[in-house]
Amino acid sequence: MSTPSVAGIDPRGPRFTAAVTSAVLAAVLLLAPRPAAVVLLAVQTGLFAWGAALGVQRTPLAWLFRTVVRPRLDGPAVLEHPTPPRFAQVVGLAFAVVGLVGFSIGADALGFVAVGMALAAALLNAVTGFCLGCEMYLLALRLRRRHPPAVASAQTPATATSTTGDPAEHVQTTVS
Amino acid sequence: MTGLLVLVGVALFVAVVAWRRSRTDGRVAQRSGTAPAGGAAAVGVLDGTPWAGALGDRATLVQFSSAFCAPCRATRVVLADVAAEADGVVHLEIDAEQHLDVVRALKVLRTPTTLVLDRDGVERGRATGAPSRDQVKHSLSLIK
Numbered sequence: 019m020s021t022p023s024v025a026g027i028d029p030r031g032p033r034f035t036a037a038v039t040s041a042v043l044a045a046v047l048l049l050a051p052r053p054a055a056v057v058l059l060a061v062q063t064g065l066f067a068w069g070a071a072l073g074v075q076r077t078p079l080a081w082l083f084r085t086v087v088r089p090r091l092d093g094p095a096v097l098e099h100p101t102p103p104r105f106a107q108v109v110g111l112a113f114a115v116v117g118l119v120g121f122s123i124g125a126d127a128l129g130f131v132a133v134g135m136a137l138a139a140a141l142l143n144a145v146t147g148f149c150l151g152c153e154m155y156l157l158a159l160r161l162r163r164r165h166p167p168a169v170a171s172a173q174t175p176a177t178a179t180s181t182t183g184d185p186a187e188h189v190q191t192t193v194s
Numbered sequence: 195m196t197g198l199l200v201l202v203g204v205a206l207f208v209a210v211v212a213w214r215r216s217r218t219d220g221r222v223a224q225r226s227g228t229a230p231a232g233g234a235a236a237v238g239v240l241d242g243t244p245w246a247g248a249l250g251d252r253a254t255l256v257q258f259s260s261a262f263c264a265p266c267r268a269t270r271v272v273l274a275d276v277a278a279e280a281d282g283v284v285h286l287e288i289d290a291e292q293h294l295d296v297v298r299a300l301k302v303l304r305t306p307t308t309l310v311l312d313r314d315g316v317e318r319g320r321a322t323g324a325p326s327r328d329q330v331k332h333s334l335s336l337i338k
Contacts, residue, residue: 029264047197055197098264105262126196134200141208146215152262153304156290160298 026097027075029147032106034083035074036143039065039110043137046117050133051126059121059133063114069107073100102152106143109151110136219323222310222333238315243296245286249315252282253337255330256309258290258302265324269306276330282313283334312337 042062049055069077113136120129139150240246240256248254255273259266270287277285290297290305300309303322310319310333319333 044201047201050197096268099267102262102264130196130200134204137201138204138207141204142211145208146212147264148212148215149262149264152260152264155262156260156297156305157303159291160294160303 027100027103028083028088028094029096029098030088030091030094031080031083032074032098032103033144033147034087035069035077035079035103036140038079039140040137040144043133043140046133047130047137050129051121056118056121059114059118063111063118066107066111066114069104070111074103074107075100102149105155106139106149106151109154110139113139215323220321220325220329221323222308222319222321222325222329224319224333224336225317236314236316239300239309239311239317240296240315243293245288246315248284248286249311249313250277250282250284252280252313253284253318253334254311254315255283255285256311257285257287258297258305258307258309259287260290260305263305266306269308269324272325272327272330273308276327276334280331280334310334310337 039062042058046055046059046062049058065077065079074080113132117129117132117136120126120132142148142150238246238249240249240254245256255277257266257269257273259270273285277283288296290302296302300317306322306324308321308325308330309317310321310330312318318337321329321333
């Protein structure tokens with residue numbers, strides 16, 4: 019059976035993708051700043067963009083995981099929501115684009131730093147399942163909205179509703 | 195050559211982070227529940243928030259979640275289960291993105307973060323990452 023896209027995805031799929039991504043980015047670091055590295059990084063950038071646009075479960079690597087890797091594994095213990103790993107692809111895409119620009123315009127230091135950071139996130143995901151981009155998301159939110167303009171927040175009904183909302187709707191009552 | 199150095203540096207960084215994480219992730223750090231001096235009423239961490247009146251009679255498990263958070267799902271199942279099994283224990287889930295003021299006030303840096311509150315709403319334990327069922331039960335057993 020293929021991975022259901024609504025109910026959740028096998029969390030080992032994104033980790034497989036992260037492992038392949040790590041290998042590609044490591045090769046980019048070893049080959050840089052030669053043209054081969056730029057070509058390889060361009061391919062990886064395309065894969066990040068694919069995952070970011072369509073979701074991690076609809077990429078060539080996800081297809082490879084489903085057809086070759088997953089049939090050899092036991093069923094997954096839990097299914098995972100596809101949104102967090104998709105967000106991680108967006109973060110990877112941002113680093114890859116910066117790296118690509120860096121190596122393309124001869125700013126090799128920028129390229130090495132950007133690819134190194136993308137590799138750190140991908141490797142951490144592959145080894146521990148930990149999503150660095152997902153954690154950075156909350157930290158970025160905390161910083162960005164530290165001093166929200168009073169006018170803007172007053173004009174946003176959604177914000178007002180959520181902060182004064184009925185706490186009962188947040189109470190977890192379902193037991194699954 | 196530069197690439198090799200960056201590669202080694204990244205590998206070391208990842209190894210250190212993975213090692214630290216394996217030691218701390220999901221572990222409930224206990225805090226001593228000392229009564230405030232002078233017999234003053236205890237100050238609950240949710241006082242002044244929409245959840246101030248939603249505390250459990252004995253304890254409350256407060257989970258901070260966000261949309262881009264894979265382990266939040268597993269945490270929700272564990273905490274809801276434990277709360278359903280134990281008398282007087284309530285599981286509250288707070289969307290961190292919608293309540294950044296509470297997130298900052300309580301110094302929540304990651305999701306999922308779970309706070310174990312006593313009946314007065316005083317923080318008695320805290321876990322970042324998905325806590326295990328046994329860890330949560332043990333933390334609750336320390337609260338009378």
